Amino acid sequence: MRPMRKAPLVLVLSAATLAAPSIAASSATAVPRSSGTSTLVRTDKGLVRGAHLHRHRLFQGIPFAAPPLGALRFRPPQDARPWTGVRDATFPRNRCAQIAQDWGGTSSFSEDCLYLSVTAPDRPPHRRKRKLPVMVWVHGGGNVIGAGSDYNTSKLAVNGDVVVVSVNYRLGALGWLAHPGLEAGPDRHLQAGNYGLLDQQAALRWVRRNIAAFGGDAHNVTLFGESAGSADTCANIASPTAAGLFHKAIAQSYGCAAVTRAEASAEASAVTVAKKVGCTVEVARCLRTVPTKRLMEAFNEVEVMPYAVAGGDRVMPRQPRAAIESGRFNRVPLMHGNTLDEMRLFVGFLYPKPITVAEYERVIRESFGRHADRVLAHYPAAKYPEPRLALATVFSHGGNVLSTCDHVTALDVFRRAGVPVYGYQFADRTAPPLIDVPGYDEGAEHGTELTYLFPGLIGELKGPQRRLSNDMTGYWTSFAHTGRPGAHHAPHWPRYRSARDVLTLAPGRGGIRPTDVAEASNCALWGTIDPILP
Structure with a gap:
């Protein structure tokens, strides 16, 4: 992945979208030989x-x-x-x-x-x-x-x-x-x-x-x-x-x-x-x-x-x-x-230092052309702690293969096809990050759910995070057993019938719950914007 600052960010992310997980993989240690x-x-x-x-x-x-x-x-x-x-x-x-x-x-x-x-x-x-x-x-x-x-x-x-x-x-x-x-x-x-x-x-x-x-x-x-x-x-x-x-x-x-x-x-x-x-x-x-x-x-x-x-x-x-x-x-x-803040990983990598409001708006205009004014109206920089987070939120919500709205589209396609489908969104904003950018909130960026399934892959989990890891392991493996995800003492995971049935996965009391991710990610807006990525 090469930072290409003069190109629309969406095109840069097009080349980088599938690349991030190896940051986690390369930092993991293969299981050593055993004398057992x-x-x-x-x-x-x-x-x-x-x-x-x-x-x-x-x-x-x-x-x-x-x-x-x-x-x-x-x-x-x-x-x-x-x-x-x-x-x-x-x-x-x-x-x-x-x-x-x-x-x-x-x-x-x-x-x-x-x-x-x-x-x-x-x-x-x-x-x-x-x-x-x-x-x-x-x-x-x-x-x-x-x-x-x-x-x-x-x-x-x-x-x-x-x-x-x-x-x-x-x-x-x-x-x-x-x-x-x-x-x-x-x-x-x-x-x-x-x-x-x-x-x-x-x-x-x-x-x-x-x-x-x-x-x-x-x-x-x-x-x-x-x-x-x-x-x-x-x-x-x-x-x-x-x-x-x-x-x-x-x-x-x-x-x-x-x-x-x-x-x-x-x-x-x-x-x-x-x-x-x-x-x-x-x-x-x-x-x-x-x-x-x-x-x-x-x-x-x-x-x-x-x-x-x-x-x-x-x-x-x-x-x-x-x-x-x-x-x-x-x-x-x-x-x-997917994860709640998928694109914070890529934005943090491309922009390790803060950007200005003008730079944020330039990237949006280069990325969305005639739709840029509508995007900026829904995602004004002033609404976020810093412009990089505004930029990451835009791309986490729509416009690419990792976005929440693209996942909602896929869930709806499978639902209409008549197969049992269960949607989730990993949302632990305190999860260990794949890349720790100083002064930047990585949140629940791309790949952060992996260490909850594969221990030690990205940092160590603490307290409620370990309980979330146990619940996720239960959901994933019960699905392998029966085709229906269900974890011991964890909330019920409903079969997907609409975006309101997507299960948020976060630590702490009430952290696992169905959420309308389409509403939270402005999918009505993104459904009217021409696709940018292949």
């Missing part, structure tokens, strides 16, 4: 030995597909090879290739990265009367950085009595480059650019084949993800090739009715990347030989938007909203929501 009692499990490719930790078993670095190297670069994931003996699954393997960004991350240039981790309560499967629900986590990080092993999934597994699987998938150019020259040979009918999405589906197929050996129920799988992981969850909901691979979904901080990349624009940007690395003839062969670092640098320089491509084939034949409205989607119960 190891456990042995047989998968369809061979034996793995994991670790027995506090009240749970952890298996890391299990291959769910072959390393996508050489001729397998820019190919759908292929079957992993069987191994002999016992594979050590007590530590994570490689992160998928990625370049650290200004806002965080850890560089890696390994393409041998298609691994997953499994966390299960410590009772072995043969001592249980029934299989446990499975939750499959798709990490955020803009689809350019991050790893499944960055997240401590033990609280969900232990407190919620579920098996949790966290996955790696190809990132950046290697996962999302859509050059038409790659649509050749056995892939001639496959839209290029959806390799990361296909990796996630391969991981779900691994779950279907193997999760019973870890105590999980292959017929009760919940797919969930945040930010870019939410965008990918939404794409899998719309993807025919994901049919039957999951039975519930949770999409956190990315509106499922948002427009994803179209075939023509995705391919045009990929052609630019190919030219940048000198691939103009025999493009597929050339792209498979370009050094990883150079390829990924070129992808970043062109500022390709790395998410699913719609319209080219059966993986993603239509835009997500069109798929849902036509009834041609994976009809599963859904939890869907």
